[in-house]
Structures are given as C-alpha cells and as structure tokens.
Amino acid sequence: MSDDMTERMLELRSLVTDRATVQVSLEAVDVPEPGPDQVLIRIGAAPVNPSDLGLLFAGADLSNATAGGSADRPVITAPLPPPAARAAAARVGQSLPVGNEGAGTVVATGSSDAAQRLLGKTVAVAGGGMYTQYRCVDAGACLVLPDGVEAVAGAASFVNPMTVLGMVETMRDEGHTALIHTAAASNLGQMLNRVCIEDGIPLISIVRSAAQVKLLTDQGATHVLDSTTEPFMHDLTAAIAETSATIAFDAIGGGKLVSRILACMEAALSAGSPYNRYGSAVHKQVYIYGTLDRRPTELARNYGFAWGVSGWLLTPFLIKAGPARIAAMRERVAASLTTTFASSYAGRLSLVQALQLDAVVAYGRMATGTKYLIVPHG
Amino acid sequence: MSDDMTERMLELRSLVTDRATVQVSLEAVDVPEPGPDQVLIRIGAAPVNPSDLGLLFAGADLSNATAGGSADRPVITAPLPPPAARAAAARVGQSLPVGNEGAGTVVATGSSDAAQRLLGKTVAVAGGGMYTQYRCVDAGACLVLPDGVEAVAGAASFVNPMTVLGMVETMRDEGHTALIHTAAASNLGQMLNRVCIEDGIPLISIVRSAAQVKLLTDQGATHVLDSTTEPFMHDLTAAIAETSATIAFDAIGGGKLVSRILACMEAALSAGSPYNRYGSAVHKQVYIYGTLDRRPTELARNYGFAWGVSGWLLTPFLIKAGPARIAAMRERVAASLTTTFASSYAGRLSLVQALQLDAVVAYGRMATGTKYLIVPHG
Numbered sequence: 001m002s003d004d005m006t007e008r009m010l011e012l013r014s015l016v017t018d019r020a021t022v023q024v025s026l027e028a029v030d031v032p033e034p035g036p037d038q039v040l041i042r043i044g045a046a047p048v049n050p051s052d053l054g055l056l057f058a059g060a061d062l063s064n065a066t067a068g069g070s071a072d073r074p075v076i077t078a079p080l081p082p083p084a085a086r087a088a089a090a091r092v093g094q095s096l097p098v099g100n101e102g103a104g105t106v107v108a109t110g111s112s113d114a115a116q117r118l119l120g121k122t123v124a125v126a127g128g129g130m131y132t133q134y135r136c137v138d139a140g141a142c143l144v145l146p147d148g149v150e151a152v153a154g155a156a157s158f159v160n161p162m163t164v165l166g167m168v169e170t171m172r173d174e175g176h177t178a179l180i181h182t183a184a185a186s187n188l189g190q191m192l193n194r195v196c197i198e199d200g201i202p203l204i205s206i207v208r209s210a211a212q213v214k215l216l217t218d219q220g221a222t223h224v225l226d227s228t229t230e231p232f233m234h235d236l237t238a239a240i241a242e243t244s245a246t247i248a249f250d251a252i253g254g255g256k257l258v259s260r261i262l263a264c265m266e267a268a269l270s271a272g273s274p275y276n277r278y279g280s281a282v283h284k285q286v287y288i289y290g291t292l293d294r295r296p297t298e299l300a301r302n303y304g305f306a307w308g309v310s311g312w313l314l315t316p317f318l319i320k321a322g323p324a325r326i327a328a329m330r331e332r333v334a335a336s337l338t339t340t341f342a343s344s345y346a347g348r349l350s351l352v353q354a355l356q357l358d359a360v361v362a363y364g365r366m367a368t369g370t371k372y373l374i375v376p377h378g
Numbered sequence: 379m380s381d382d383m384t385e386r387m388l389e390l391r392s393l394v395t396d397r398a399t400v401q402v403s404l405e406a407v408d409v410p411e412p413g414p415d416q417v418l419i420r421i422g423a424a425p426v427n428p429s430d431l432g433l434l435f436a437g438a439d440l441s442n443a444t445a446g447g448s449a450d451r452p453v454i455t456a457p458l459p460p461p462a463a464r465a466a467a468a469r470v471g472q473s474l475p476v477g478n479e480g481a482g483t484v485v486a487t488g489s490s491d492a493a494q495r496l497l498g499k500t501v502a503v504a505g506g507g508m509y510t511q512y513r514c515v516d517a518g519a520c521l522v523l524p525d526g527v528e529a530v531a532g533a534a535s536f537v538n539p540m541t542v543l544g545m546v547e548t549m550r551d552e553g554h555t556a557l558i559h560t561a562a563a564s565n566l567g568q569m570l571n572r573v574c575i576e577d578g579i580p581l582i583s584i585v586r587s588a589a590q591v592k593l594l595t596d597q598g599a600t601h602v603l604d605s606t607t608e609p610f611m612h613d614l615t616a617a618i619a620e621t622s623a624t625i626a627f628d629a630i631g632g633g634k635l636v637s638r639i640l641a642c643m644e645a646a647l648s649a650g651s652p653y654n655r656y657g658s659a660v661h662k663q664v665y666i667y668g669t670l671d672r673r674p675t676e677l678a679r680n681y682g683f684a685w686g687v688s689g690w691l692l693t694p695f696l697i698k699a700g701p702a703r704i705a706a707m708r709e710r711v712a713a714s715l716t717t718t719f720a721s722s723y724a725g726r727l728s729l730v731q732a733l734q735l736d737a738v739v740a741y742g743r744m745a746t747g748t749k750y751l752i753v754p755h756g
Contacts (some may be wrong), residue, residue: 087680090648253679270468278432278691288679297677301631301669302465305691311683313656 007031010351010376012131013095014056020085022058024360025075026351027095032136036110039118039139043376044151046102046130047343048354048363049159050186050251050290056098058091059084059294062364067357074355083294097129099374103145103154104135115139122151126158131351133376143330149337152348155373156187159314161333161341162326163289164192166317167249168201169325174285178202180240180248180261183292184224185212187343187371188251193221194340202243204236206257227257233264240268248286249312254293258286258309259300266303279304287312346370350378385409388729388754390509391473392434398463400436402738403453404729405473410514414488417496417517422529424480424508425721426732426741426750427537428564428629428668434476436469437462437672440742445735452733477508477752481523481532485512493517500529504536509729511754521708527715530726533751534565537692539711539719540704541667542570544695545627546579547703552663556580558618558626558639561670562602563590565721565749566629571599572718580621582614584635605635611642618646626664627690632671636664636687637678644681657682665690724748728756 009031015023034040048056060078069075080088103124109115123142129135145154171179181192184205196203197220204223205216216224223239225232239245246269248261262284269280284307288297299309318326333341349359354374363372387409393401412418426434438456447453458466481502487493501520507513523532549557559570562583574581575598582601583594594602601617603610617623624647626639640662647658662681667690677687696704711719727737732752741750 083678083680090651090654259674273468276468278693279689281694289683291679296637297679299675299677299687300461301666301675301689302461305667305689306694308686308688309677310686310688311657311679313683315656316659316684 009133011129011133012098012351012354012374014058014098015095016058016080016085016088016092018092020080020082021077022060022080022088023075023077024056024098024355025069026073026355031134034108034110034115034136037112037115037139038110038136039106039115039123039142040108041102041104041123041125041135041137041142042107043102043104043130043132043135044122045104045155045348046099046374046376047156047159047345048372048374049100049156050292051159052098052100053364054291055096057364058088062361065357065360067355069355072352074352076355076357076360097132099130099132100128101126101156101158102130102135102374103151103157105151106142107134109139112139118142118144121145122149122154124154124157131354131374131376133351143334146334146337152373152375153338153342156343157333157337157341160188160191160343162318162329163188163314164195164341165329165332166314166321167192167287168195168199169321169329170287170312170317171201171247174247176245176247176285178204178243178245178247180204180206180245182206182227182248182257182261183208183251183290185215186251190216190219191341191343193219197221198340202245204239204243204245206236206261227260233260236261236264237267240265241271246282246284250286250288251290252292253288253290253297254295256298256300258288258297261286262303262307262309263300266307276304279306281306283308285310289313343371345373348373348375348378350374351376353378387511389507389511390476390729390732390752392436392476393473394436394458394463394466394470396470398458398460399455400438400458400466401453401455402434402733403447404451404733409512412486412488412493412514415490415493415517416488416514417484417493417501417520418486419480419482419501419503419513419515419520420485421480421482421508421510421513421754422500423482423533423726424477424752424754425534425537425723426752427478427534428670429537430476430478431742432669433474435742436466440739443735443738445733447733450730452730454733454735454738475507475510477510478506479504479534479536480508480513480752481529481535482513483529484520487517490517496520496522499523500527500532502532502535509732509752509754511729521712524712524715530751530753531716531720534721535711535715535719538566538569538721540696540707541566541692542573542719543707543710544692544699545570545665546573546577547699547707548665548690548695549579549625552625554623554625554663556582556621556623556625558582558584558623560584560605560626560635560639561586561629561668563593564629568594568597569719569721571597575599576718580623582617582621582623584614584639605638611638614639614642615645618643619649624660624662628664628666629668630670631666631668631675632673634676634678636666636675639664640681640685640687641678644685654682657684659684661686663688667691721749723751726751726753726756728752729754731756
C-alpha cells in the first residue's frame, strides 16, 4: 500500500478529557503498514473482557452515560466520579486504542520469513488496540489457530485461558494444593472449573445466586457456595477443611469477602489445634485480580498474622514464568480452544453497535452472562 | 530441691472464662526443677511489649476493667467484646502464663555440661511465661549477657531487637533498599531508626504528633512525617520519591494508613511515567506486624495491582532465616545492648503492682512512652 493509496479503517478510541469525562468514539485512521517482521491482521473478533473495561470507560459512571455523534460514528460520553478522575489523571487528553486481545486473518506481511509464513493464517493476538478493523503486530506475537478454528472461536484465547492457567501455576508455585475462586460463574470461572477438573485440583467456587450454583454444579463442580446465603461462612469453612484450600483468587476486590475467606481458612486450619494467640502458622493468601466492587477491601484481620492479600495480574506472572512456560501454556490452550478454553458470549456487536447506549450498559455491568464479542467488520 | 522441700513462687496468669471475661491473677506454684539440659532462671526483669498484651488481656475492653482479689493477690477482670470473645474461643478455661521475654540469673542447672556452664550467669531468654519469679528453659535458648550488663538492661534483648533486624533483613531479602515505619516513635521505632542510621538505610518514620517528630529528629532521623497534618500525603509521596521506599512495616493495622502508604508509593513511582491502566509494575509491600488499631484495614486499591499487604511476625521470619542468620543477629544485638538496642521504660512494676488498675490502664494503652518493665522479685 503506497501512501497515495492508503486505505482507511475504523478504530475504537477512549479519551478522558480535562473536564473529567470519558468519550468513547470511532476514529477513521490509515490502515497501518507492517514493518519487516510484522503482519497486518484483519480483525475478525475481539472480546470485551472485564479487564478491557478499565481502559475503555476509565471508571466512569455509566448510569449517567449519554449517546452522541452520528449514526455511523456514535460517541458515548460519561462522567468520571472524583476517585476515577484522579486515577485517570495520567491519560487526560490521550486518545487511546482499546481491546486486549482478538483474532483474525493475516492479510499482509513484512519481508521477514517469520512474517511471510503467516500470510493467510488465522491468528490470535493479545497486543492491545484490538477493537479496530486492522492491526499490525510482530509476527512472534501471533498464535496460529489450529485448522478449522475461526477467529470468533480464537478471539479470547489469551486473557482468560492464560489467567486461569496462571492461577493454577501460581497455586502450585506457592505450595498450595487447592483453590478458592470468587465471582466464579463468570466465563473465566467456568473455564477454571474445567481446568481444575482436568488437573484433579479441588476448587471451591463462590457465587452470588442459586442459579449460579446450578450453572457450575451442572458443569461438574463439587464445591459451589452462594455467599448470599446464611450458612455461607459455615459451609466455606467446611469446604476448606475438606480441600485444604489456602489460596484464593478474587475478582471482586471491594467489601468484606476477602476477609471472610481468610477468616474461614483460619477457622478450618485452627479447628482442633491448641490455642495460638498469633493464629495458625499456615500462610493464607488471597490474590485480588479484579475490581467488580470498587469499594475498599475491608480486612478484619481476625485470622492471625500468617496471611497476605495482594494484587495479581497476568502480565507480571508471565514475566516471572518466562518464555518456556508461557509456550507450554499457550500450546495447552490452542489444543483445547473449543472445549476446555472455550468462551461463550451473550452476543456479537459491530463497532457501531458497541457504542450504543444499551449495549454499553449491558457489557459495562460485568455481570455473569453479559460477555460480548466485537466483530469490527460486522 | 526434693519434693518435700519444693519452694513456691508467684506467676502471672491470664484466663478467659466461658462468661467472656478475662481474669489476670497471680498464682502460687511450685518452683520448677530443671531437666538434664535445662537451667532455672531467677527472673530479674521482663518487659511488657505490645506483643504481650494480646495474650495478657485477650482483646478485653480495659476501660471496663475491675480490680478484685486481695492486696497481695490482686485480680484484674475485664469483659471481652464479642469479636475478642470469638477470637479467644480456643483458650477458654486455660490458665495461661504470660511474658514473651525476660532476663535473670541462672540459679540451678541440670546435669549436662551446657547447662552447668551457665550457672551464675545473667542470661536473656524469649520462651514465654516470663512474668514469673523462676523459669526453667533449655540451656540452648539462653543468650549470655556480656559482663556488666544486668537483667534490667538485657530483659528486652529479643523481641524488639530481633524484630527490628528482621524488618531490615526482610527488606533486603525482598529487594527493597529503603523502609517506611509507622507508630515510629515507639521503643521499637527508635531502635529501627538507630539501626537504619548505622546501616545507611533510608527510613521514613510516620508518627502522630509534633512531639514525636521532634523526638525522632533529635535522634538523627531524616524523614519523620506526622500523619495528622494536612500535607502528610504530599510529604510522604515526596519522601518516597527521594528514598525509593517500597516496603513498609505497620504496627497499627486498622484504618486507612496502610492504603495511604500504598497510594503514596504508587504516586511516587508513577510520577512522570506514561499512563498504565494497571498501575506501576514495581511491587509495593506493606507488612502489618501490630494491632494498635483494631478496626478493619481499609484498602482503597487505587494503586494498581502490584501491591501486597500481609501479616508479619518475628517467629516465622526466624524459622525461614535459619540458625546461622539468627546467631549472627543475636551477636549483633548482644554487642550493642546498652546502645543501639537499648529500651527505655516509663517505670518498673512488681507482679503485684502490674495488677493494679491504674498500671493496667497505663501499659494497656500501648502509647509511646508507656513501656513498663516487670520485676518479679520487686
């Protein structure tokens, strides 16, 4: 593509203005040209993951979002509450591309062998800026999807699958043998349930409704607890005593659940032991990897001193894990992309549809069963 | 000492009853007899550390404590609020000895050479149950105090000095190069200040009054911040930017200070960096090692995902550190017991005086400058 023949494409952008609002819009930009070791992907599909929403909406109050722009160039505008505005200070005025991962077809390549070998292949990538019609990435960043797996099936092959495997690997690395997971009826939670069944890892899934208990139980889960019921603390303590789960991954963050999990771990561990004023000596760990509840995390600290609460993200885990382990994890994902690591979606949205107010409210809720797939050429 | 000649002694005991009260009293018990490898110490002095108060009072509401018993056998009784009562469930009905550490003279020994070698020596020990007139311990647990160092000077040679060194070692082990400390005007905080000056470690001391700022500044501290002042967050961020302190040890626990420290670390780390929606990649750690404030710890989580908040105790650290490192630490402490590792006291209390209501209120407050020394034969 020479300069005078440059094609144009639409790309979704998020902009925080100095008036403490976020504007999400579609920009017409030049289709990029691949460098020597790059490939140009025509994006077939890109999921809206919870981890995309922070960049997309910057913590805005979506109940006060308004629609503007034109029919083919809609603009969503929403106000940022003061804490969100403070947190977004560093991105004011920058029009940012969005979309952690996606999949599509390689339609042009740079001159290198590695790049040219990918021409025509369906590939998945996690490089950011995937809510766009075309995306240039390094050839090495592409995961070639197995024959017969289309872009819509491979679009979510990175974030959730690698997060699930990262949780399991973290559990093993830190010497635990069973897991607790919250908001566990999510796509990610269902996937974790399948991986734990495959690997024989006891998993305690914490959900927030009877329907979600049924959903996971129907998928073979053994320990599914509804945190809104009265005997929750008792049942969780019993499940921990049975499984010895001393590590939890929490997607919620705010409120008291993290502290309750630690208290139940402590109760299960100290049952029948002699009194120790410092609590049990076994380390109890909760990793917070999401922010479904933006309120503060409240730690009652009524579980001794052998505990930790930390943030957890996939990227730092992968940096620590190193290339060989990452490759093994990606191979496992690719081999079971339509089974163990499959995602299910509430629907598909074109770029224009993704910027309709009702759609924004639907996927912005981050509720179970509201995961959407953006199809940029749809 | 044969059975019919067994001497009696007084020992301080703490008992949680099934009526959710704690009773602290003096029991007359037999002076124990050393086993082959043990020594009998006539306890000269034992400090009341904050870490003793949990066992001593079981989280009771001391503002409602009452005095009972007789003049030479006083009894303090205090009610436990429901959370404290729940936490103390495992110790109901057990009359527990108290006192983490102390020092005294070896007045009898078992038959082993190691034990006999200690006869007549002034030794320090951290074996629990030190608020007593005589205590039997393993010969190997004794730290022989240097010539001329008396029991009152060596009584606090373990908990605070080893905690301070443990903090510094943890800082180094985890790759940090500067420290933040809260409630920093405490005996422990002053000691940490002296060690950090000796070792050239930048230290940020957080205190709660202008008088405490002066106290530490007069002792050569460079960064002393009063958290009750308006510019505290700004000043803390600036001090972190200057020192690169990404690890803190917090004695307070409850409230928002832990979260504020993490927010200031994040602000200092991300200043001038490009926007990253997941926060800075540098791990920020706060270890909670005390409970001066029993309210929940509130984590606002407005500092990305590279953070951790954990309980920290000396004993698990020492277990990880191993005998060789412990020996090196204890040698350093013994060599500077009256200088770097000296404690200062508000006063000395006999066992009977320790169970007077005004004394209990004084040392139960855990306020700066209210550290007391129990002298069991006083």
